Amino acid sequence: MSTSSSSKPTKQIHLAAHFPGVNNTTVWSDERSRSQIAFSSFRHFAQNAERGKFDFLFLAEGLRLRETRGLIHDLDVVGRPNTLAILAALAGVTSNIGLVGTLSSTFNEPYELARQLATLDHLSRGRAGWNIVTTSDAFHGANFRRGKFLELADRYTRAQEFFDVSTELWGSWADDALVADKRSGEFVRASGLGLVDHHGPQFDVTGYATLPPSPQRHPVIVQAGDSPDGRGFATNSADVIFSRHADFEAGRAFYDDVKGRLDAVGRPRDSLKILPAATFILGDTHDEAQERSREISRLQVSPQTALSFLEQVWNTDLSGYDVEGPLPSIDPVVTTEGGAKGRAYVHTDPVATAKAWREQAEASGWSIRELVISFAAKHTFVGTPGFVAETINRHVQEDASDGFVIVGNTNPTGLDEFVDRVIPELQERGVYRTDYDEGATLHETLGLPGVAPRSAGSLVSA
């Protein structure tokens, strides 16, 4: 990569607000936490993020209650309303912030989901986004009539075809198809309604879309998978990558890889924003922030949570172990039916994972709980608001990212102090908007080029 950073224009930072709650990042037991489920919490979260001029808010998704060894995994939030319902409701109480939901291409039908996403875009006046995810395991499939058929290798085949059919549906009404001329009585120009006639290995869809083009015509596409297939899909079809590479060096490598892929397919580099997930802990001084970070990480990894992480690898009851002591010396129980169900994160080789963890804990002098904290509750940005703002800016200006997906540790108020204290620091540096552009769509807020609809055919990966 050739760098000429001296002449580079200053990049504007893009931020997303992640409503957490399906993992241990959210401390539901914290006294500042309010309901993870009531609409008032989502409204507070969204309106606070909008006050902070975030590009969009982001909701994750779980299609089944998680289980550990046959029991519902109950250490984290459960029972939240579904993504589309929350986002549609939030469209009614926000005006500018993007609304991005995680929705599976495996257990939905494109005709239905494409319509729901276009509806969200209508309801929000052009602020809808779709984090397209794949699901392939029988555990989730057991709740759906499609069942257990999808092979791992077919995940992205289906996702790509799902996306292509959706794009055809979103593109099927011509801009001038709706006439609604009261005088002549002509409501639609019949030739302006394109017939979608798709026949592929995954889907057969023949018909007309039920709604006129939405303000963005198609939602902003977010992609979060890290595999080569996932990166390939993002290169072809996504507008935003939600990455896990918040670390500076790993972030630069990922950024370089993905932007290079864009060059290869002839897409402009600014047409795909890379936003790693990041947590933050603020303090008036560096030391205070570090101290808070330690406290919060212990709340995020309660003794029960620490053991649960180990049990997901060991696949056996470890309740006799002291989490402040060393890791179990016994080997994990290996079965074909894994212990933990309903998470994206799966341990493919438990024995090797256990060995690596044991070695790392011994080398660092860590207890069970400290080990779990090191990977499950490590905070990305810890320091004063000025330090955090400066760090974020450095990542962006030096091409480790285009911004971040910020996650708080309590709901729904965890991002309030970020908005109060870090956002003004970014704005003072001139690298972050002080207001939204009037009536901007999410596409426009993200600064994405080429808002004209893309043709579906060009997106099919070779």
Added chain:
Amino acid sequence: MSTPTPVRTLERDRQLVLGAMVRTLGAFPSGWRYPGAHKNPGNDPAALKRLARTAEKAGFDFLFLGDWLSSSSDLEYTEPSLLARIDPFSSAAYLAAVTNRIGLIATASTAHSEPYAIARAAASIDRLSGGRFGLNLTVGTDPRANANFGRTDAAGSDDNRFETGVEFVRLLRSLWDSWDDDAVVADAKRGVLVDHSLIDPVDHEGRRFSVAGPLNALRPVQGQIPVAHAGVSVRAREFAAAHADIHIVAPSSLGDAVKFYREAGLRATAAGRAPGDVTIITPILPIVGETRQAAFEIYDELVALVPLDDGSARAQSLGLPANRSAAAFLRSVGLPLLERGLDETVSLATAERFNAAGQRLLEVVESRSGRTVGGERPVTYRHLVVAQTVAAPLVVGSAVDIADHLETWFRASATDGFAIQSAFLHEQFELFAHLVVPELIRRGLVHEGYDAKTLRGHLHLTKPVREAPIAPTLGPHWVI
């Protein structure tokens, strides 16, 4: 049956249930053309919000969002609202955020949707709205919707479709009961969020569906979300009696309605429920005016805006439905094919030659527009053609006229309430809210504001006790 017991009595001082059927482009085919009417489905969100707030201010019990999982440009002249519309579930969630008391009913298809996804979405909107969601289930299939879902198997016999519907609704009920109301304990000290003994799987393996469960949403605020069904076939009646909380039916006469209502009570009893468990709702399309005369004029204008085939080249080019033709109309009422202008007046001599169908249409025209053959406001061919092609349950008149109609039906035990359609938005709905609702309040047929917070409450239903799902699949629970 020897001594027919009155299944439902008039002694109840229950008031009528009042809902609004949402069709943003109007329930009258030419409604969107009316001066000032909402006409752009791209602005539906704003229209929905305004409608919902008007309805809530007037104390409506629910909004009903219908659906049809396909579209085609030939709906332009018959049902423009079906041609272009947004997803009803998302609309309900959106409206939940901007209203506080009104019930919100959205439609799902048992043929095309997943019971697990629908159970969850419904429970979610119920949660977000504080217990105000209702679910209308359609069991039908049509070739167009099938083609949108890549299905060739879905088109089955009536029985098959209802078998699927029954399995679907039972699954919904089980999933909504998979959590106890008290399952979330959130004990921070012990680090325990839920009580496992209060959450049960569903473990259903049926003919159409296999669903493991439990649901990944809390038990709905209402416990069980009210289920609505519209349909009058024998199977639909049985389905509604056994599984629905709201049955929407549109009988063509008061006599039919009274008979239907009585039989619906018997069917509910036969299905092991109380007659009052199923609320019967009648759709109605009132054209409201400040005076009866004003209402007639609004109707006249709507009639004038219905594109008809007068035989001209331009009309031919519109691709109108066959029943929009003046020539076809004349044939159907038994007149020889004469050249008649659509706006020509029907003379007494001609009217005498009408067959029975033609005579009935003359009555329809009179009730809708006050027009009579040989009267001061004469009958035109245009009015007759529109009366034939627009078969909506129209009632045209002043607030008193419309309240009279509703009161007559309600007091005759023909229905428990009404779903108000509007010929166009927003004027017609707002006239109903501002003129007819106060008249209904004066008569004690509805009360001002709300005395319940949930849709079940609005329907005079209590929250049912949880019945934990019965697991294995062989028990009578799942026999269809």
